[in-house]
Amino acid sequence: MPVRSLKSGRLRFLDDTQVHALDEAVRTVLAEVGVQVDHPPAWDVFAGAGCTVDTARHIVRIPADVLQRALDSAPHEFTLHAPVPENDVRVTLDDVYTVAGSSALHVLDLEGRRRPASQRDLIDLTRLIDALPQAHIMHAMVVPQELPQVGFDRRLFATILPNTTKHYYSQGAGASSIADQVEMAAVVQGSTQAVRDAPRFSLVVCFISPLVHGLEPVQEMMACAESGIPLWLEPTNMMGATAPLSIAGSVVEHTASALAGLVLVQLLRPGHPCVLATASGSMNMHKGSYVGASPEAVLSHCATAQLAHFYGLPFQGGSGLDACVPDAQAGYERMLQAAPMALSGVNFIHLAFGMIDQLLTASYEQAVIDNEILAAAFRLAEGFEVTPETIGLDQLRAVGPGGNFLTEPYTVRHLRSFQWQPQLSTRLVWDEWQAAHAGRDMRQRANLAARRLLEEHHPALVTPKQAAELERMAIAFQKRAIEKA
Numbered sequence: 001m002p003v004r005s006l007k008s009g010r011l012r013f014l015d016d017t018q019v020h021a022l023d024e025a026v027r028t029v030l031a032e033v034g035v036q037v038d039h040p041p042a043w044d045v046f047a048g049a050g051c052t053v054d055t056a057r058h059i060v061r062i063p064a065d066v067l068q069r070a071l072d073s074a075p076h077e078f079t080l081h082a083p084v085p086e087n088d089v090r091v092t093l094d095d096v097y098t099v100a101g102s103s104a105l106h107v108l109d110l111e112g113r114r115r116p117a118s119q120r121d122l123i124d125l126t127r128l129i130d131a132l133p134q135a136h137i138m139h140a141m142v143v144p145q146e147l148p149q150v151g152f153d154r155r156l157f158a159t160i161l162p163n164t165t166k167h168y169y170s171q172g173a174g175a176s177s178i179a180d181q182v183e184m185a186a187v188v189q190g191s192t193q194a195v196r197d198a199p200r201f202s203l204v205v206c207f208i209s210p211l212v213h214g215l216e217p218v219q220e221m222m223a224c225a226e227s228g229i230p231l232w233l234e235p236t237n238m239m240g241a242t243a244p245l246s247i248a249g250s251v252v253e254h255t256a257s258a259l260a261g262l263v264l265v266q267l268l269r270p271g272h273p274c275v276l277a278t279a280s281g282s283m284n285m286h287k288g289s290y291v292g293a294s295p296e297a298v299l300s301h302c303a304t305a306q307l308a309h310f311y312g313l314p315f316q317g318g319s320g321l322d323a324c325v326p327d328a329q330a331g332y333e334r335m336l337q338a339a340p341m342a343l344s345g346v347n348f349i350h351l352a353f354g355m356i357d358q359l360l361t362a363s364y365e366q367a368v369i370d371n372e373i374l375a376a377a378f379r380l381a382e383g384f385e386v387t388p389e390t391i392g393l394d395q396l397r398a399v400g401p402g403g404n405f406l407t408e409p410y411t412v413r414h415l416r417s418f419q420w421q422p423q424l425s426t427r428l429v430w431d432e433w434q435a436a437h438a439g440r441d442m443r444q445r446a447n448l449a450a451r452r453l454l455e456e457h458h459p460a461l462v463t464p465k466q467a468a469e470l471e472r473m474a475i476a477f478q479k480r481a482i483e484k485a
Helices: 016-033 040-048 062-072 119-133 152-163 175-189 194-196 215-227 248-269 296-312 327-342 364-382 393-399 409-418 430-437 441-456 463-483
Strands: 036-037 052-054 057-061 079-080 090-091 107-108 112-118 137-141 167-171 201-208 230-235 274-276 282-284 287-290 315-317 362-363
Touching: 016 057, 016 062, 016 107, 016 248, 016 296, 036 040, 036 248, 040 052, 040 057, 040 215, 040 248, 052 112, 052 287, 057 393, 062 248, 090 167, 107 364, 119 152, 119 364, 119 441, 152 167, 152 463, 175 194, 175 201, 175 215, 175 463, 194 201, 215 248, 230 248, 248 296, 248 393, 282 315, 296 315, 327 364, 362 364, 364 441
Parallel strands: 107 362, 137 167, 167 201, 201 230, 230 274, 274 315
Antiparallel strands: 036 057, 052 057, 079 090, 107 112, 282 287
């Protein structure tokens, strides 16, 4: 079944005056405050385009005309290719999709144990996410803790490719990791040219807030521009710590940082596909920790979506759940994020499946529950049509006062198209629920559903020979990275 198109943007938190005020502040930050860029070869690129570079402090200041040229060249529509064409994602400024979880160090497994994540978990969670219909982009749910952590991105790459039919949102560790990933992708796609022409993976580049582009992220951007790999440009701040405490100030900081990355990429390769992104959140002022599921974080992402669209750029936002188990808190936090983001036009809702415990833990059960919640949120974002057919005046005339619409052909004809039907939730009264589900609550039902999906879903797009070659290459690449560290 092809990935559906869902046009959104019905909900706006900013009026035009506010959007213009934020834009003016972003441009001022780029032109006057600047961004720290810790890779000298990038300085030459910026300077050659008319930017001011303070080499002593590594500060690059980007004037408005340079920014505008980058915005003019950056595409707002492109395709993220998948191993199977029906899972290709067509990026637009209107459509809304999801990106899975992100590199948790622990899992909450199906036996209820919280423990360090393993490579088996990476395989199983990848297969589980691949089976969930509301998941559109694959991301590594966990980082296996039994593996060496230097160069771990190569091991993730080799493990995920054989276990998904979806586009892979990868991550790197400097320029060499991009070359390694392209070489591994070529094993499956046939050649490095095939990878360049239709890459089945993209790369997230993470910037430090406030306004720091470190050595490795800059290397990754430059390598991806050279290799044709789409980019997600993601600063992540904490309001009150690495960004101003206010939502508006946080939006200005991470937007300016992401746009500085966009400028570099567009100077290197005009027209290169990029998505502005953020995983910014609040700060727990009592503990000093990250808070991802606050109303303020959601408002920040929704507002940044509006600002990104003002620039003509697609946007990814999301910040995971703070709840530590799949409970009522996890449920309301997910819907607190999913519904406003889908309605406000966040093009990619990130960290959308199974990420609990402030991104430290991945839950099999929560991933299945999140799929249900996202389906309901997307139904809200679809809205409803008002046409002569949907108003149905003929039906009202025919049935009349005191009549019944249940047996009307119109009702039978439109039953499936007008009403969303949950797959995991129950709509049964007490006795029926006891009979059908033995009194199991949502988490228990999700546990059974996850077990069933893991038993049944086994993607087999990569041959055993290719999978063995990917693993061999990944181990060799990681060994080289460890030796250089």
